[in-house]
Amino acid sequence: MSRDFRRDLNREFDAISGQPSPALSARVRAALAEGRPYRTGPFWMAGLAAGLIAAIVVGVLVVASFNRHQTSVLPGTAPTPGSSPSPVATTTPSAMPSQTPPDSNLPPFVCVGPISLAGTHSPMVAFVDAVRSGTHTGYDRVTIEFSNGEPGNVDMSPHEGTTFTQGASGQQVTLQGSTGLLVIIHGADEHTAYNGSTDIKPGYSMLLELRQVEDFEGTVQWGFGLSKTACYRAFYLTNPARLVIDIQNS
């Protein structure tokens, strides 16, 4: 690299950036002492943002109240009539951890389209404190455990290929396998109580890799790398709150 190029480039960058204001350091210290940032922008923007957030929260609460105690299975994948109630709603407090109900009581596997789960009595932010995987006859299982209750909402959908875009950074990651499954957990946080791996490679027959692709501003996303397209199901277990995702492997 010629010195001229570096010098000329840096001159351009200097022209763009200039010098920071002498008050920047003090500003940052003040913000750190308060534990929250303050902005130089007009106050009406903050007011507008607060209004929007309040409207969204009210909207989410209204929608959540309709969805409570039920699993909604989207396009063309409604549970068959007569199928047993989903264990999603089985949140009666109990001293003992709830066990996985018999298969007949679990929601059916879904082969096409997304699945949504609504949490019950969800905290503002549900803290993930464990992520586990296992393989069983008929399915590979991922369990995401929360320390303080079920998250507000979970969306899952098949993902074309195994390349996922990471939240916040926008960078792409490619997982093992030929196809994927994306799990989006709204109202959750994985950096407060979770210190396990964010890239797990169980190498089962169907589930090859799972990787956290976002943990930012109350949204946690995991991408699953699968060996081929598979049917899947999801439900909650309680005490402690656990999101269980099964991927058919036979």
Added chain:
Amino acid sequence: MSAVMEERPTPMQRATAGDADSFAMLIDPLLNPAYRLAAVMLSDRMAAEDAVQEASVKAWRNLRQLRGDESSLRAWFLSIVANECRMTRRRRWWSVVKSADVETELRNDAPSHEAVTDLRRAVARLDPDERLPLVLYFYLDLPLDEVARTLRVSPSAAKSRIYRAARRLRSDLTLEEVS
């Protein structure tokens, strides 16, 4: 009889334990490079200071996510600043991309006006994520492995990104020149 020497906690240990002053002391030398990075990515000096401030608070709140010791702090902090800049740009959906606030003053030792103009136009055409590796490597003079850690990619991927972005500014560049 034995004497027990109590070791004084390092600023990093004090910061991790919740001491905001210690954290402020740790990042103080990083504010200038962080500001320069943000200003080039955003082409807006006021927004750059806001981004640095918000990134500082986010870093403070998430300090325990920092892997490694104090020597990892710079790359980690700059990656938060870069993320904050991306978010700032997304938030500014109503605004257009700004050009530099201040024009370069041509000096006697400056290259010809034509050459400067060409380079400036080429820099302006780069999107912020293309400017980022150039800023880290050329402007902030970070070593390649630290550029890689800031970009959260491998060193070879970081080198490729620097090369690709620099090639958009100087088409006759060779990979060997990005060493």
